[in-house]
Amino acid sequence: xxxxxxxxxxxxxxxxxxxxxxxxxxxxxxxxxxxxxxxxxxxxxxxxxxxxxxxxxxxxxxxxxxxxxxxxxxxxxxxxxxxxxxxxxxxxxxxxxxxxxxxxxxxxxx
Amino acid sequence: xxxxxxxxxxxxxxxxxxxxxxxxxxxxxxxxxxxxxxxxxxxxxxxxxxxxxxxxxxxxxxxxxxxxxxxxxxxxxxxxxxxxxxxxxxxxxxxxxxxxxxxxxxxxxxxx
Numbered sequence: 339x340x341x342x343x344x345x346x347x348x349x350x351x352x353x354x355x356x357x358x359x360x361x362x363x364x365x366x367x368x369x370x371x372x373x374x375x376x377x378x379x380x381x382x383x384x385x386x387x388x389x390x391x392x393x394x395x396x397x398x399x400x401x402x403x404x405x406x407x408x409x410x411x412x413x414x415x416x417x418x419x420x421x422x423x424x425x426x427x428x429x430x431x432x433x434x435x436x437x438x439x440x441x442x443x444x445x446x447x448x
Numbered sequence: 449x450x451x452x453x454x455x456x457x458x459x460x461x462x463x464x465x466x467x468x469x470x471x472x473x474x475x476x477x478x479x480x481x482x483x484x485x486x487x488x489x490x491x492x493x494x495x496x497x498x499x500x501x502x503x504x505x506x507x508x509x510x511x512x513x514x515x516x517x518x519x520x521x522x523x524x525x526x527x528x529x530x531x532x533x534x535x536x537x538x539x540x541x542x543x544x545x546x547x548x549x550x551x552x553x554x555x556x557x558x559x560x
Contacts, residue, residue, distance in 0.1 A: 370546045381452075381538050381551035382491075427491065433545045434504045435481060438491035 340365060342430050344439030351446050357415040359442045361428035364409065368430035368437075373402065373413045376425045376441075385426075386413070418446045450475065452541050452552035460558045466527040469555045473520050473541030480522040481549065482514060485536040494537075497522055498545075529559045 343362045351357045361371075369390055374382035388395045388402040388411065395402045401414040415422055423446050428439040453472040461467050473480050482494040493506035497516035514524040520541075526533055536556050540549040 372548070374551075379553075381454075381553045384548055384550060387548065431546050435493040435496055435506065436483075436491075436540075436549065437493070438483075440490045 340437050342428060342437050342439040344428050344442060346442060347440070348443040349445070351418045351444065353418065353420060353446055353448050355418050355446075357418045357422070357444055357446070358412060359426055359428070359444075360410065360412045361430075361439050362408075362410045363430050363437075365430070365432060365437075366409070367432040369433070370431040371402070371404065371411050372429050372431075372436075373400075374427045374429065374438075375422075376427065382427060415444075418444075420446045420448050422446050452539055452550055454537075454539050454552035454555050456555060457553065458556045458558075460560060461529050463529055463531060463559055465529050466525060467529060467557060469524045469526075469537055469539075469557075471522045471524070471539030471541075471552060473522070473539075474550055477541035477543050477550075478520050479542045479545065479549075480516055480520065481540045481542075482522070482524050483538045483540065484508075485538055485554070486534075491538070494524070526557075531559050533557065534559045 372387035373385045376382040386397045386400045399416045404411040425441045429436045455470045479498045481496040496504040500516045511527045516522045536554045538554045540551045542549040
């Protein structure tokens with residue numbers, strides 16, 4: 339019940355396209371859902387986060403969509419750029435610790 | 449504002465040895481969490497400290513321990529190292545629970 343599922347495992351998108359990564363959770367006690375971006379050799383960097391009282395949050399080219407009833411949330415990267423090529427992790431927190439998804443390796447082709 | 453600082457960046461240790469990793473959180477942050485990242489298991493929670501008290505602990509053996517000092521700096525110790533302990537160890541700091549957590553660059557531990 340502590341698991342966070344993430345798909346796809348890897349994603350290849352053309353420059354300018356939309357990248358979509360999906361996550362699902364079981365534990366209804368989770369109430370904070372961040373997304374992290376990680377480049378090789380670096381620690382994860384917080385991209386954007388959402389709480390269950392809103393269904394969507396947008397920051398620049400990054401949008402989180404949240405469906406509380408389905409216990410699913412997704413990250414949309416608009417106008418994807420080669421510099422967005424990285425591994426993306428969704429996470430969920432119940433106030434005790436973060437549970438991370440397994441990650442999605444995104445490659446944006448020039 | 450300085451970010452989360454982890455030292456050292458790289459470590460090579462021999463099986464059976466022990467190791468201590470250090471984490472300095474962002475100024476003003478009192479919560480420090482530790483994670484282990486491996487290709488096979490992903491990011492796994494080790495433990496979390498707040499105001500020098502361990503509040504939460506993940507599912508790791510007792511060889512993994514930590515502490516937090518009054519200035520919020522934290523250390524993680526692994527005793528009797530095993531080959532499987534080779535991983536990137538990440539520290540994250542946050543102001544309070546369920547708020548933004550910021551990660552350091554990690555310590556890459558290799559056990560030979």
